[in-house]
Amino acid sequence: MIKKITIGLLAIACFFNAEAQAPKQIAVQTNNISLLLSVGVNGRVYQNYFGKKLLNPADNAALVSTRHEAYITGSMEDQFEPAIKVTHSDGNPSLVLQYVSDAQTKAADGATETSIELKDPKYPVSVVLHYLAYDKEDVIKAWTEIKNAEKSALTLTSYASNMLHFDADKYFLTQFHGDWASEAKMQESELTNGSKVIDSKLGTRANEYTSPLFMLALNKKADETSGEVMLGTLAWTGNFRFQFEVDQLNSLRVITGINPYGSEYHLAPGKTFTTPALVLTYSTTGKGQASRNLHKWARQYGVLDGTQPRMTLLNNWETTGFKFDEQKLVTLFDGANKLGVPLFLLDDGWFGNKYPRVNDKAGLGDWDENKSILPHNIEYLVKQAEAKGVKFGIWIEPEMVNPKSELYEKHPEWILKNPMRDENYQRNQLVLDLTNPKVQDYVYGILDNMMTKNPGIAFIKWDCNRTMSNAYSTYLKDQQSHLYVDYVLSLYKVLDRVRAKYPHLPIMLCSGGGGRTDYGALKYFNEFWLSDDTDPLERIYIQWGYSNFFPSNTMAAHITSWNKTASIKYRTDVAMMGRMGYDIDVDKMTPAELKFSHQAVADYTRLSPVIWQGDLYRLISPYDENRADMMFVSEKKDKAVFFNYFLNKRYKEVMTNVKLQGLDPQKKYKITEINLMEGTKGTMPDNGKTLSGDYLMTIGLGMPRGSTLQQTSNVLELTAQ
Template sequence: MMILKKSAVAILLFCSVSAYAQNDKQIIVQTRHVSLVLTIGKSGRVYQSYFGKRLLNTADYAQLNSTKHEAYITGGMEDQFEPAIKVTHADGNPSLELKYINTISSHSGDDATETVINLKDPKYPVEVALHYQAFDKEDVIKAWTEIKHDEKTPLLLTNYASAMLHFDAKKYWLTHYHGDWAWEMKMQEDELTTGNKIIDSKLGTRADMYEAPLFMLALNKQADETNGEVVAGSLAWTGNFQFQFEMDEHNSLRVISGINPVASEYHLDAGKTFTTPAFIFTYSNQGKGQASRNLHKWAREYGITDGTKPRMTLLNNWENTGFKFDENELVALFDDATKLGVDLFLLDDGWFANKYPRDNDKAGLGDWEENKAKLPHKVEYLVKQAETKGIKFGIWLEPEMVNPKSELYEKHPDWILKLPNRDENYQRNQLVLDLTNPKVQDYVYSIVDNMMTNNPGIAYIKWDCNRTMSNTYSPYLKDKQSQVYVDYTLGLYHVLDKVRAKYPHLLMMLCSGGGGRTEYGALKYFTEFWPSDNTDPLERVFIQWGYSNFFPSITISAHVTQWSKTASIKYRTDVAMMGRLGYDINVKKMSDAEVQFSKQAIKNYNRLNNVIWYGDLYRLISPYDEDRAVLMYVNDTKSKAVLFNYFLNVRYKAQFNTVKLQGLDPQKNYKVEETNMMDGIKSNFNDSGKVYSGDYLMTVGLNLSAGKILPQTSNVIEITQQ
């Protein structure tokens, strides 16, 4: 990001995808279908005049000159509601006023335009730059803020939001996502009332373990998948976040998104620039489904590593062996991987440490050398053995953590976040390393770099993080403890920047004891994430459904496991196929029929995954509304689609209506054919092999529930243009 000089001259840029200044009175940030209009008032302050559907006539924007809502409200002045920014100056003055200097707009690639609005306090040498990057084809806007000053002593930042949005609607409905370990991403929708609704996290590392940094806001009335005005937003920050939804006495709503200001006062040195994380948002007047598709398209192009490139299927050893394995057992498991037909074998926790061997979760974390008893020939041998079997090799790491029972803990007690003069507080028998410390950052980077340097054949890393921050104190920060949560996250990003600079295309899973880090701040360094440790397919239908509101399927790791004692291998597989398919299962305990089904399912997945990964998602029937879930992916040319139908715990003699499909071309004809069938099991889908017009499928629909419906059964239906 560029730092703007005070003397910069506003650049006026007029084009269909641009954001531009109009007579220095109005600034328009717009995409193909969305506009955000900002007005410079007579006072010199900048106001939000409009946010919503893009107007057909550019001249009509001149009528949007409202100065009711300041775009980035400051604290300590006349506004008595929540500010976007609040500071304390060296002389103790707790106020800030921001007046317009200029606007600079530039193209960033073929699809995006970045607009920077420069503001300055007329009395103090404090400057704020509001950044808006508009992605035309995706209808997504990315907003962030830069703060700098030239005061003699550090400026104390108390609040420093990434963005502020204003709305004037009759009613507001907020959908947020919450849960716990193995119970992630439960959707809850509430009508907002007068006052302040806060969605936030104070957990530090696993920042969204309970509340996810994501929301959907419906305006005027509740929205569904295809109808209603919806704003979907996500904060790209792997630390503590906060969303504030404050409705005033006039029914106006301000939404403030950014780093959680609680326990995060920041001392900004003169001449330095503080850059907030990005707030990524979109608008749809066609319901929640279109908002999701906007974010998915943006994410594949800009939000994740190599989002338009293929992923690999894999077999993980964790639920098979746990910590108890040796070199020979692992090599034998490679045969199971080739038997199934997956691309990669992933070695999970338990392969490292010697003085305090990693035989359970109580020791060894931090000592990243191969355990000599388990791996006498080191990881290098496993990589070569995997290659001889025709598969790739991946490995598990948890670089940010340490067990007290480790050599690292003994050698560097000053590298650990823990309160002085207090007992240590453990989660999973471990503590968090102090990533505010540059030496610790170098050490964490070296874990990955040494592993890849010694074993360049490694094709995949699972990066885990199994605890939150508690009893937190940084020996490195000393008298600036209020910065620990922010500087930790910035330290993590510094490490990941170095990793990606050297290994730009290495496949990496973002894991955090399940869905503890599901946001685009970290995901830009990773190729996928682990949604939950709960892999029961019935639970996963709900968990993956929730994540699908914001993340494309290519990012959602979904494994076939043995968690469920009741679901068939078909049901477990069908549920996993709606994401990035993998296995964490004891293949030797599978029946011949289950193995044969799985081999064919992987072939089917490899044949269909281009549609699943890169297609547009249409959520047709929500598991929150019925005892089933139905969704489909459609490719760009509307020539191919894949539909997933999952029955949940349906009641006796349950009956369901036909399902109207979406996203097809009404003028085309399509063959509907069930795939992923298990030998000897009769399907409840009677239309397999028939041809229908797209118009018929979207207007009349398909009967997916003929005959007797059994709990936890499913269909995968391939839809192909004829």
């Protein structure tokens, strides 16, 4: 009997001991995504799984593995690219990170934050991995804190925001690249053994050639409605690096964060370095669902006032360039009224006295009204606009300076320029040293002084027209490797001050076009200028690319005369898929064009809640066919707006039906073609019909036929009956 009791007690003891030895598992989860990590017997944290959330939480325990360390350190056992590389004050380049603790809390915005503290057992250096999970949106933000408790500075050579591991048969990467006026070109390629790096080294206009955006499909190429795909973007308005490395076992590690190029960072004792966040989402049903996840998250959390209306506007740039005066501008306010838009935006060329801003060679930095063209100052323009029922907005480029300016003469120490080299100009200008607190005060003061004098200003366009080159900071002295990082952090300090005083002032983020396209900046801005290229044909591709990551109400799209052969309808229909605006000489429009445009603005205003807040479905890609089709569907599925754009259609090329998405199959929808020139009929075969959602998603909409559809377009309004 005693023997049986002893055996029983031993069995119970073994059971509890086995329970005690079971690896600790940490779950970062949304409604449909799961990132599982665990603590190994060596104290290190490992990624066990990333993908579709399992239905049975008990199954997570079967995924425990020590194959992929979650945040790999340099100069240790791993011989591939690390997430972090440091050098201690004694010259030792190694780092070991072991688990200390973890916690999960509810963030202020309702998301669940998971933090995992890791520490080196030999050195007083710790790292905290942060994950913020948004349940309904299926979005995760991931960033890292690095804390130095040593007595001297810790040198950070690499400091990634996040590291993820994947094990699949194949990997397909879509990147977004281009140049001025040709942004966001999509390019997909299969990853092979070795490293693929997407990065930027441009400083201010960091995204001019490459956007901080990527899509990663696993096992096979994903399309809009099928395939396993992750979308990632770095919330950082500076140099970034995405590294994709496939090892000898066909495992992929993805490392994202600030580009360490030229940015070795010396972390002072007692200080913490916080990396920018990687914003990611994942879908097992293709790119379309992943985009909708990001759009919903962005409108609620990622963009300033993302759920609020935007203003359609008229800009003067393509009408006047630098050649205008006070009275000319006042007459242009009438053009805004003729179009029916509520806002007029005055662009570059309104400032400078000693060095008047009559071209792009002078005046930048001297933000006083040019008395020869604005004798009654901005205040007069604001009042004149208000008298005509129009709000007034204005352009600034506060981070830059022309050598031919009073600011350059008074404060040469405020300018980024290498003292041993010739000055290097882009657009005849240089960059101000925002790392200097005096410059931060000056840049903030540009906007603050303008708004204090003219509280009626209703809109700001904040531009940034050059990258960094031959850059050197007098303020940073012997810490020049901090410049790229500290410039961005300093910009955020300025923008924090702006938003503290002017929390809801609409501001457009511009950088010579799409030079700044990231969620690090968009939390301060309402929208961004995608490209200076407003040719509607090119804009279809540019807007299509950006639509993978940004909702339509963030994408400023203007009707201009860039492509003078394109019809006003085609230009308008393309702009309608974003935040529509005008940069056009209204006086040169024909009566028919003006009447069409006025009605288009009214229809756009009426339909903008669907376009701005609805779910986007990209139906047919311009990369696949000689057309682009997309639609927005309201949350209640009672309203939809469909866009069809024919591109360079070939002779007798037949366009098949397009199957719609996102509708309620049980509802019936009245189809009405809008945006028609007076006296013309709709060309869509199903115009005027009432068809079920099931029919439209199964059979689809019929397409116009004929050889005269080159660069033509159609907009349909679908209303549930």
